[in-house]
Amino acid sequence: MTKITPLNTAEHSGISIIESNDFSRFSSEHLIPVVAQEFVSLATEFPIVFVKNAETGRFTPVAMMGVKKGINLYCQDSSWRTGVTPLGFSNAPLSLMKTSEQSDEVMVCIDQSSHLVVDAGGHRLFNDNKEQSDYLKARTQALLDIASFNQQTASICQLFTSLKLLEPMQLSVKLINNEQAINIDGVYVVDKKRLNELSDEDFLSLKNRGVLPLIYAHLLSLQQLSRLIEKQNRYDLSL
Template sequence: MANIVPLNFEHHLQMRVIESKDFTRFASQHLIPVVFHEFHHLASEFPLVFVKNTETGQFIPVAMMGIKPDINLYCQNSNWPASVYPRGFNNAPFSLVKPSKDEDNVLVCIDTESPLVSADDDSGHRLFNDDNQQSEFLKKRTEALLEVAAFTEQTTNICQLLASKNLFTAKQLTVKLLKNEQPINIDGVYVIDEQLLNQLEDEDFLSLKRNGLLPLIYAHLVSLQQIGRLIEKQNQYDSNH
């Protein structure tokens, strides 16, 4: 069980954190939220699609890491098999928490039950120096958390802009696997409709260009070709299980 608490030197002076590419904590999460700022490098490995929050109606970009729900094909063991991974994977065991909705300030928190937290004096990075000041490691990790938070907010704004131009369209992905007699239909996925994009009024299209969004949109569209890679990985997984 997680135990997420605000980080402070009084309680965590000797605490250390191990850096690891063991992402098995995502083993049952086949859709991983991502931000637009990482589309270019993630598109070389994962299909990047959108899902819709049923409560808020907001669109959220995700990297598909599995064909079947509850199976992340990349995170079944501790050896990460790809050359790229989402920024958010590096957050653990840290997180940012707002004390209240009305405050702009955030607290840096840590999951003290995380396997990345070490009690060994010889392993991991210290979070605080002997003078009670933040270590360089903690400063860099905090900066990375704040950067991801800023990117997430910007991603929300970009999705709202694209939705306002009615560019999202629902797409049912039909996948045929070797061990399944019937094709699998993947529902609840949205993509940017290239035809609607090309039909935009000139001013709307140019506004996307001025805001640097066209390369991100095209990275998303190109990434859909990676569905074939996922099918191959699913077939390999099914043959071994």
């Protein structure tokens, strides 16, 4: 259970936050939302694909961390053994929330039920004068940066949609411990044929917005599917 409340000095002046590479809270999430700014770094480890919201029709980029739904192969225990980490993994126990539906102003909230919240021994959120600590200021700025990155990523996905660049990925995977192949569906990738057939004007619009490196990183990341399948086989054999 979570207990998320707005951060304030009256309630939280005496608590601290510890940092941990235990991301086992994501153990059942095989698709992790990411932002465009981390495509290049994450592409060295994870396939980056897109998923479509059935209600809005909008696309979101995600890092595939499992072949089977409900199993994140990287977060089954408390150890994170990979050199790259999605930005969103480091948010907890802090988050941003709008002050009202009509306002663009946000406030910092904290999940008081998180194991990362401690009474002593961690990074203080407020100093003795009940002013924000440098640590809290840095964490708040990181949250604001990610919020901005999310907006920019949504805009890029809308651009891909307008140019009809995204197509469903059809992939059937045969695992060692499964008699039948597993179909990976519900994910989308950039259509290379469509990309190459863009008009000069549309292609230049991608170039001028700095989007081309992101597309190439995404396409290159699909080579990591073989790594993911091998990891799934090792996981299945260990059970």
